[in-house]
Amino acid sequence: MKQYGVGVFGIGWVAGEHIKSYMRNPHMKVVALSSRRKESAEAAKATLGLDSDVLNTFDELVQRDDIDVIDICSPNVLHAEQAVRAAQAGKHVVIEKPIAMSLSELKAIRDAIVKAKIKSQVGFVSRWNPHVRSIRGMIDKGGLGELYYVEVDYYHEIGPWWSGWSWGAGTKAGGPSASLVAGCHAVDLLSYFGGEVEEVFAYGIFGHRRDYEYEPTYVAVVKFRNGKIGKTGCSFENECPYVMNIILHGSRGSVLNERFHAKDWFPGQEGWQQFNSTFLDSGDVAHHPFQGMMDDLAAALIEDKETIANIHEAYRSHEICLAIDRSIETGWPVTLPLSE
Known part of the structure; x- marks a missing residue:
């Protein structure tokens, strides 16, 4: 059975629900956590009983070969830069909303994702x-x-x-x-x-x-x-x-x-x-129904199709x-x- 490695950055309220949803999908495995405050990642690992690494920086997530998907739950102003960097590294991306603070950031994310030909899912969980x-x-x-x-x-x-x-x-x-x-x-x-x-x-x-x-x-x-x-x-x-x-x-x-x-x-x-x-x-x-959101991502990866809340939907x-x-x-x- 194909399983995709997930790295999560920004370990707060929403990230916890993302992680629980990944844990309930057999095709997804959270292999690493990172946050601006390392203590947050350590606490989440312990609370959720994760068998995952805790990394110091976003760059370390991007560089890991066993990470296929990077889930971005950092403060809003960091989303665009991190999404572009993840896409350029060939990682599929899950980006909490809002993904951008300006039109230039929005275009940069879309262009990076399209160029990299990766899957994208944006947190329009409704x-x-x-x-x-x-x-x-x-x-x-x-x-x-x-x-x-x-x-x-x-x-x-x-x-x-x-x-x-x-x-x-x-x-x-x-x-x-x-x-x-x-x-x-x-x-x-x-x-x-x-x-x-x-x-x-x-x-x-x-x-x-x-x-x-x-x-x-x-x-x-x-x-x-x-x-x-x-x-x-x-x-x-x-x-x-x-x-x-x-x-x-x-x-x-x-x-x-x-x-x-x-x-x-x-x-x-x-x-x-x-x-x-x-x-x-x-x-x-x-x-919020994050399980549906993560199950949709897993299906898109396995079947090579678009997600429901992909970058083009999110751009609009x-x-x-x-x-x-x-x-x-x-x-x-x-x-x-x-x-x-």
């Missing part, structure tokens, strides 16, 4: 959520007809309680924004359901908190390339539980979060029906996020594809 999979199945099988409106919003209070606050939310150093830090999950689903976006117009505000260096709340209207419309929003300052809002309207039916109405499939229905699935209703990474979603940020900054609509 694609494997059972509720999302049900919705995508309805779309693919025509249950909603032709979509003409797609709305996906991410509402999750983020504050100093988060371990990544100093580099992910509380400062603009390195380029973070609400769209890139986490609103990208909603943006990715908007793209996943609706397709390519042609134009974005967004507003950003400071609602009632001032402990961010960028607008923690925004709303964006989008026009898809097929002429249909949509909307995506995000807030890190909301005083409510985690919400991923999903509203779709098509020519044959609609989705309203946990409910759906599909008149062709259920001609006798008199009202909304309920999805019976696990929903996107928690910000706890242990709740990140480009929308950058367009949102540009529109907030300029006060003007932004047309895609972006130029420098």
